[in-house]
Amino acid sequence: MSVLIAGSVAIDEIETPETSHKNLLGGSASYASLAAAFYGPANLVAIVGEDFPQEYFDLFKAKGVDLSGVEIKPGGKTFRWSGKYLDDMNTRETLDVQLNVLTEFRPNLSEAYRKARIALLANMGPAEQLAVLDQLDAPLLTIADSMDLWINIAREDLLKLLARIDLFVINDSEAKLFMETGNLITAGHKLLALGPKYVVIKKGEHGALLFGKDGQFFTSGAFPLHGVHDPTGAGDTFAGAMAGFLNSLGAGEISFRDLGRAVVHGSVIASFNCEGFSISRLKELTKADIDARFEELRGYTAF
Numbered sequence: 400m401s402v403l404i405a406g407s408v409a410i411d412e413i414e415t416p417e418t419s420h421k422n423l424l425g426g427s428a429s430y431a432s433l434a435a436a437f438y439g440p441a442n443l444v445a446i447v448g449e450d451f452p453q454e455y456f457d458l459f460k461a462k463g464v465d466l467s468g469v470e471i472k473p474g475g476k477t478f479r480w481s482g483k484y485l486d487d488m489n490t491r492e493t494l495d496v497q498l499n500v501l502t503e504f505r506p507n508l509s510e511a512y513r514k515a516r517i518a519l520l521a522n523m524g525p526a527e528q529l530a531v532l533d534q535l536d537a538p539l540l541t542i543a544d545s546m547d548l549w550i551n552i553a554r555e556d557l558l559k560l561l562a563r564i565d566l567f568v569i570n571d572s573e574a575k576l577f578m579e580t581g582n583l584i585t586a587g588h589k590l591l592a593l594g595p596k597y598v599v600i601k602k603g604e605h606g607a608l609l610f611g612k613d614g615q616f617f618t619s620g621a622f623p624l625h626g627v628h629d630p631t632g633a634g635d636t637f638a639g640a641m642a643g644f645l646n647s648l649g650a651g652e653i654s655f656r657d658l659g660r661a662v663v664h665g666s667v668i669a670s671f672n673c674e675g676f677s678i679s680r681l682k683e684l685t686k687a688d689i690d691a692r693f694e695e696l697r698g699y700t701a702f
């Protein structure tokens with residue numbers, strides 16, 4: 400059974416204190432689908448313009464991402480995003496956003512895509528996430544990610560989405576903003592009360608918190624890295640790896656323990672992603688690298 404990833408596909412421009420690059424493959428669904436594809440084929444639902452480079456289509460295909468759900472808008476321009484990291488490599492300023500074809504995105508899933516077992520609604524407008532959710536036949540697990548922009552400008556739709564999904568993934572500052580509290584444990588429980596069975600709050604280099612009605616699972620830190628080159632897409636690869644890993648478990652119910660392991664897979668792939676610019680590290684990564692780092696992280700944290 401397949402995993403479906405819907406979200407943005409973008410052309411990014413990224414500036415760090417060391418360097419800057421243009422015309423990079425970006426977008427929440429790009430990162431998430433490439434991460435999910437380490438665990439099996441991933442179906443991508445997104446929109447791009449006619450300017451979208453062929454080399455990126457080729458890369459998706461080579462990595463096991465099915466593109467039949469990607470709409471190419473005639474005459475349209477791909478979503479463009481540009482960001483700058485400050486010295487700590489954690490604080491990011493958005494320099495420019497050109498929504499372009501994203502404003503015309505009306506997801507329309509094929510029969511095959513509607514049968515997705517696991518669906519990840521990666522970061523995009525909650526109205527578009529709801530439109531994808533409406534078309535799914537009977538998914539075992541639905542996951543959604545979001546960001547401060549939607550919390551600020553589309554709160555009502557985001558609340559509708561939360562009432563209908565199984566797992567909500569969000570980072571720490573956004574969870575606090577959304578739930579209007581400075582305490583992450585309170586934020587996790589308040590989010591659970593809005594509908595999802597599970598909530599994951601990502602804390603960057605400080606790990607992640609998984610809340611469920613049937614338990615809690617906390618990682619004490621992300622994989623320790625010497626150097627972060629570009630954290631862009633860390634959250635998206637985290638969610639994509641969770642979706643891909645959970646789909647790879649096959650038929651049957653998903654246990655709380657499975658979700659905990661999915662969180663660790665998310666942390667592992669996100670750590671690799673931060674080691675290279677844009678998707679450069681994901682491009683060369685193998686499943687064996689991921690499994691080795693998973694075991695290494697287990698060694699650092701088991702007691």
Ligand code: AMP
Pocket residue numbers: 407409410411424425426427479480522523524548630631632633634635636
């Ligand atoms: P992250 O680092 O996980 O926040 O994800 C960064 C990616 O999100 C970049 O590649 C951007 O192209 C994409 N992105 C930025 N803003 C938005 C937005 N409003 N909607 C969808 N994707 C976005």
